[in-house]
Amino acid sequence: MPLSQTDFKIHFTDILQQAAVQVALPDTTVRIELTRTKQASHGDYSCNLAMQLAKSLHKNPREIAQLLIDALPDSPYLEKVEIAGAGFINFFLKIGAKQQIPHIVLQQGSAYGRGNLGDGKKVQVEFVSANPTGPLHVGHGRGAALGASVVNILSAAGYVVASEYYVNDAGRQMDILALSTWLRYLEIFGADLEFPTNAYQGSYVRDMAQLIEEAHGDRYVHPAELLLEHIPAADSDIVIDDEEKLNRLIANTKKILGQDYAYIHNFVLTEQLGDCRNDLMEFGVEFDTWFSEQSLFDGGMVAKAVALLEEKKCLYQQDGATWFRSTDFGDEKDRVVQRANGQFTYFASDIAYHVNKFERGFDQVIDVWGADHHGYIARVKGAINALELDADKLIVALVQFAVLYRDGVKVPMSTRSGEFVTLRELRHEVGKDAARFFYVMRRSDQHLDFDLDLAKSQSNENPVYYIQYAHARICSVIAQWDGDNGLLNDADTDTLTSAIELSLLQKLIDFPDMVESAAKELMPHLIAFYLKELASEFHSYYNASRFIVPEEPVQQHARLALITAVQQVLCNGLTLLGVSAPEKM
RNA sequence: GCGCCCAUAGCUCAGCUGGAUAGAGUACCGCCCUCCGAAGGCGGGGGUCACACGUUCGAAUCGUGUUGGGCGCACCA
Numbered sequence: 001m002p003l004s005q006t007d008f009k010i011h012f013t014d015i016l017q018q019a020a021v022q023v024a025l026p027d028t029t030v031r032i033e034l035t036r037t038k039q040a041s042h043g044d045y046s047c048n049l050a051m052q053l054a055k056s057l058h059k060n061p062r063e064i065a066q067l068l069i070d071a072l073p074d075s076p077y078l079e080k081v082e083i084a085g086a087g088f089i090n091f092f093l094k095i096g097a098k099q100q101i102p103h104i105v106l107q108q109g110s111a112y113g114r115g116n117l118g119d120g121k122k123v124q125v126e127f128v129s130a131n132p133t134g135p136l137h138v139g140h141g142r143g144a145a146l147g148a149s150v151v152n153i154l155s156a157a158g159y160v161v162a163s164e165y166y167v168n169d170a171g172r173q174m175d176i177l178a179l180s181t182w183l184r185y186l187e188i189f190g191a192d193l194e195f196p197t198n199a200y201q202g203s204y205v206r207d208m209a210q211l212i213e214e215a216h217g218d219r220y221v222h223p224a225e226l227l228l229e230h231i232p233a234a235d236s237d238i239v240i241d242d243e244e245k246l247n248r249l250i251a252n253t254k255k256i257l258g259q260d261y262a263y264i265h266n267f268v269l270t271e272q273l274g275d276c277r278n279d280l281m282e283f284g285v286e287f288d289t290w291f292s293e294q295s296l297f298d299g300g301m302v303a304k305a306v307a308l309l310e311e312k313k314c315l316y317q318q319d320g321a322t323w324f325r326s327t328d329f330g331d332e333k334d335r336v337v338q339r340a341n342g343q344f345t346y347f348a349s350d351i352a353y354h355v356n357k358f359e360r361g362f363d364q365v366i367d368v369w370g371a372d373h374h375g376y377i378a379r380v381k382g383a384i385n386a387l388e389l390d391a392d393k394l395i396v397a398l399v400q401f402a403v404l405y406r407d408g409v410k411v412p413m414s415t416r417s418g419e420f421v422t423l424r425e426l427r428h429e430v431g432k433d434a435a436r437f438f439y440v441m442r443r444s445d446q447h448l449d450f451d452l453d454l455a456k457s458q459s460n461e462n463p464v465y466y467i468q469y470a471h472a473r474i475c476s477v478i479a480q481w482d483g484d485n486g487l488l489n490d491a492d493t494d495t496l497t498s499a500i501e502l503s504l505l506q507k508l509i510d511f512p513d514m515v516e517s518a519a520k521e522l523m524p525h526l527i528a529f530y531l532k533e534l535a536s537e538f539h540s541y542y543n544a545s546r547f548i549v550p551e552e553p554v555q556q557h558a559r560l561a562l563i564t565a566v567q568q569v570l571c572n573g574l575t576l577l578g579v580s581a582p583e584k585m
Numbered sequence: 586g587c588g589c590c591c592a593u594a595g596c597u598c599a600g601c602u603g604g605a606u607a608g609a610g611u612a613c614c615g616c617c618c619u620c621c622g623a624a625g626g627c628g629g630g631g632g633u634c635a636c637a638c639g640u641u642c643g644a645a646u647c648g649u650g651u652u653g654g655g656c657g658c659a660c661c662a
Contacts, residue, residue, distance in 0.1 A: 031602075033602075035604095037605090038605085038606095038608085039605080039606090042605070046604095046605090048603090048604060051604070051642085051643090054642080055641095055642090061642090084605075085604080085605045086604075086605075086642080086643080087604095088604080088605070131662065133662095168662065171661085171662060172661075172662080173661080173662060243661090319660080320660085321660050322660095323660090332587075332588065332658075333658080335659095335660095336659085336660045337660095338660085339660040340660060341660080343660085345659095345660070345661085345662090346661070346662050347662095350662095371589090371590075371655085371656060371657090372656060372657065373657085374588090374589055374590080374656075374657065375588080375589080375656090375657045375658060376657095377589090378588095398589090398590085400590080400591090400655085400656085401655085401656085441598090442597090442598070442599090443598090443599085445590070445591090446590090446591075446598085447590095447591080447655070449597065449598095451597080454597090454611090457624095458624060459624055460623085460624055460625065461610080461611070461624095462624080463610075465624055466610095466624075466625090468624090469622080469624050469625075470625095472622075472624090473621085473622060473624095473625080476621075476622055477621050477622090478621095479621095480621055480622095481621080525599085526599095529598095529599065529609085532609080532610080533609085536609085539625055539626065540625095540626065540627085542621085542622095542625070542626080543617085543623095543625065543626040543627080544626080544627095546620075546621065547621060548621050549621095584622095585622090585624070
């Protein structure tokens with residue numbers, strides 16, 4: 001039978017399908033879907049097909065169930081089928097099939113759990129993509145942890161995955177950072193100026209100014225008076241708002257520095273990007289591509305994308321600006337792509353960026369965005385549709401905010417005034433493993449209460465330690481046994497018959513299914529929950545049985561083979577989440 | 586005001602293509618180390634699945650409405 005070893009669910013679905021074709025034929029709208037049962041008395045897999053067909057066949061569900069069962073082809077993996085309740089069909093997996101699982105896991109090793117759902121399709125996952133204008137904070141951390149886990153999971157599910165970070169190196173924010181740094185640099189040389197409240201306040205700006213000073217001395221010093229040109233003094237009658245003031249400061253800076261402005265701009269960008277990359281690397285998050293927004297402008301892609309929209313008659317002029325008719329594509333209002341001052345908006349480069357993604361031939365493009373960006377989905381998809389590309393290829397995964405709690409109270413955070421907790425601080429406080437796990441242990445579309453004390457605690461309350469402890473415990477047992485692992489590969493596992501052993505075996509069988517579900521739904525938390533359950537069953541087993549029993553070598557090898565398989569699956573699952581599987585703790 | 590998301594045990598959350606007695610963890614109470622790691626296990630109490638109506642053989646799950654939260658509604662990114 002051409003059956004990929006552990007896909008019992010698919011196998012049973014398949015034979016039930018064959019039976020259904022004979023019996024019911026008819027109702028092709030009903031999907032045959034088996035689910036794992038909650039109770040052992042209900043077998044291993046269950047299906048409600050008979051109840052779903054009851055209406056269209058005008059028959060009693062139990063009667064239909066019996067017909068289906070009678071038509072069921074033989075299967076070497078099927079112990080028995082039962083009709084239960086209102087008409088459930090319960091499948092019991094042959095115990096011998098379950099007992100083979102440790103061997104399959106040990107043989108496949110780190111590959112156990114991998115599947116072929118993706119069938120080699122190309123998927124791109126873009127995540128984090130924070131402005132390189134300062135350190136990453138804990139909000140970015142959740143996107144990073146989620147995105148990285150999704151990449152791992154999709155990859156395990158048979159997709160060819162490309163990870164990407166979109167670098168917003170073109171906008172006004174970068175100019176503000178360059179300005180901020182230069183002002184701090186001037187301060188080092190004693191310039192007496194008022195540092196704008198809406199410029200970047202963080203101490204890292206001073207650090208960068210210091211670096212410039214150390215490398216180039218006073219080379220970039222210019223008289224401060226030039227900077228204040230066209231900017232009314234505080235006591236002047238002419239009042240301009242703070243943002244406009246910043247714009248004029250930027251313009252003056254560019255004029256004063258001339259060619260040197262590019263140096264400052266480039267320096268701060270390189271510094272921040274380097275810091276960001278380093279921070280993420282220590283978090284276990286790496287990218288295949290760092291994609292520059294500026295490159296879209298340099299290559300004329302932005303102008304081209306806008307021109308394309310013009311060709312499709314999707315643009316119009318109003319109040320000096322160029323608008324995209326996104327309302328024609330489901331958005332709630334039209335959006336500006338080119339401002340009255342001639343500059344393209346962020347939205348314009350974002351359109352170009354997505355066009356570029358589509359041109360690169362991905363079968364699916366996944367954007368991981370903060371939940372505050374949900375309003376952008378309609379306009380980006382609208383633009384993709386307007387350009388007659390397939391917007392269904394784009395999936396936007398929204399990540400809700402994470403709120404830190406320390407001593408039971410919310411840690412205050414506000415982006416302005418630079419009073420936020422950085423990802424780096426979080427990592428240093430709770431460690432990489434706990435941070436990665438906590439970020440993905442909730443559904444990403446739910447708010448996350450991040451309990452710092454819990455994440456730090458080295459106790460049973462901490463789910464990370466609970467799982468890692470199970471892994472370390474197994475390693476410890478195996479080390480104590482000190483036998484030849486080859487013996488486990490050949491172990492006779494027929495003796496694994498207790499309730500907890502059968503439950504553990506089934507749990508191991510479930511893992512590939514779990515990975516597939518997590519990939520389909522882009523939900524790493526499924527893996528996190530699965531691992532907690534697997535660890536829990538192992539801990540129960542540990543307390544209920546002894547593994548090192550030399551007087552009963554058959555039992556001993558069977559049990560050791562089972563827990564070694566558990567160890568492997570714990571490790572494979574933790575790896576998907578970017579969490580280490582330590583041998584000792 | 587309009588749009589999106591959410592409401593499940595004291596707390597933090599799973600479960601949601603409609604199915605069998607709604608589950609974990611934590612907290613609380615009681616047990617288990619002459620024994621492979623007690624960073625563990627076992628048992629107990631704890632629920633109007635926000636509320637109302639509807640769809641159906643069947644609703645925590647789907648629909649409508651109400652209430653209460655979060656977020657978004659820039660020629661910012």
